[in-house]
Amino acid sequence: MHYASQWRADIASSIAPLIARNPHVGAIMIGGSTSRDRADSFSDIEIGVFWSRSPREEERLAPIEPAGGVFWELDPYDPEADTWMEEWGLNNLKMDIRNMTIDGVEQQLSRVLNNYETDLFLQQTLSAILHGIPLHGHDQLKRWQERLVHYPAELSEAMVRHYSGEELREWCWWVDQLLTRGDIPLVYHSFNDAIFQVISMLMGLNQIYHPGFKWLRYSLSELHILPSHLGERIDEVYTRHPRDGLKMIRSIVLETYDLIAEHLPQLGKEIDQARSNFLHQRQQFEQPPSLPFSLSPSQESAS
Missing domain, CATH: 3.30.460.10 (Beta Polymerase, domain 2)
Known part of the structure; x- marks a missing residue:
């Protein structure tokens, strides 16, 4: 000591x-x-x-x-x-x-x-x-x-299921929206959220009781299954342009999903769905969409 x-x-x-x-x-x-x-x-x-x-x-x-x-x-x-x-x-x-x-x-x-x-x-x-x-x-x-x-195998699966799901749904679309609108504080808040979800998934995958997010470099050193150079890449997210940070986190999350699918193949369908949800992009509208009714002149001018 x-x-x-x-x-x-x-x-x-x-x-x-x-x-x-x-x-x-x-x-x-x-x-x-x-x-x-x-x-x-x-x-x-x-x-x-x-x-x-x-x-x-x-x-x-x-x-x-x-x-x-x-x-x-x-x-x-x-x-x-x-x-x-x-x-x-x-x-x-x-x-x-x-x-x-x-x-x-x-x-x-x-x-x-x-x-x-x-x-x-x-x-x-x-x-x-x-x-x-x-x-x-x-x-x-x-x-x-x-x-x-x-460490129970069932707990490992439960951790991966919980932290791979709803919190990352449409994450890429959401952060792209924030960047486009210039909401930079919320961008970095979303960066934190995604990284914390990744760390939590990896704790479950590696069968380690989650110690929290302090002392991250030590926690990462205890992981045997993780994206390559994860610690260095996380640091770089916060020093590069936010657009680059978005791309880097996208890669980190997708690599984490791939590792889960490799080591917990029984969760393959759930991880495929989580990946699809993470990448999903909502449609953007510059003009009114096709509607089953007609807009009044005032509504058309307002749009």
Whole structure:
């Protein structure tokens, strides 16, 4: 582990026993860039805390003073993410604490591993657990990580189906329209959307729990199946003229579809349809189309 990650891990290891004083804490881990040995000068320290029951506010705050920290923020329970989050500082270094119940993690594991749900937040949570460094409750975290080692083939197909579909329908036509009208901010927004869909498809194809979109160069380095020179091409999209960017993303998406058809041939018909939807161009009209009725003179002049 390199220096920036190691000293953050050391701080987390010193704080963990203070959190573990509570008997309802079943496991603690280091997450984020530190656990993956990617920390840099921008990195905070992410700690995952797993409880046998829902934590109370005073329990979440209890470790701050003994650790010499300063309270910053206490978020209420987020039912969609099934988490409680708080932030506090150690001489301005942010401690990002994410709390879940053990039962909550079990349910999320089941939703992804058994029901093959593709929700990005669920994927990120499981990715964090898989790469987490145990600080307390090692056996519990080991059991979760052992379950996550096997990535279901059904989940791979579900990810590809979900991210190859509606979000990219008529994408080429849409971006051509935006470029023609000069809506450049929306052009780059659409570039982002397409690239994120490609990355998500590739995560499923490569059977990797989606870690999110930060640290993209590291995520791409873990992929074995991907369009050639993908990272360099993505960078170039944002440095070339937007028209060139459109052409480059078009090629990237089509190459991704080809890879899916090659490695998941059972999805061949669905990928053919996704490709057709992606390339579909709506008809443009300079003059009124043929109509089953006649336009009035005022309507003709208005047109």
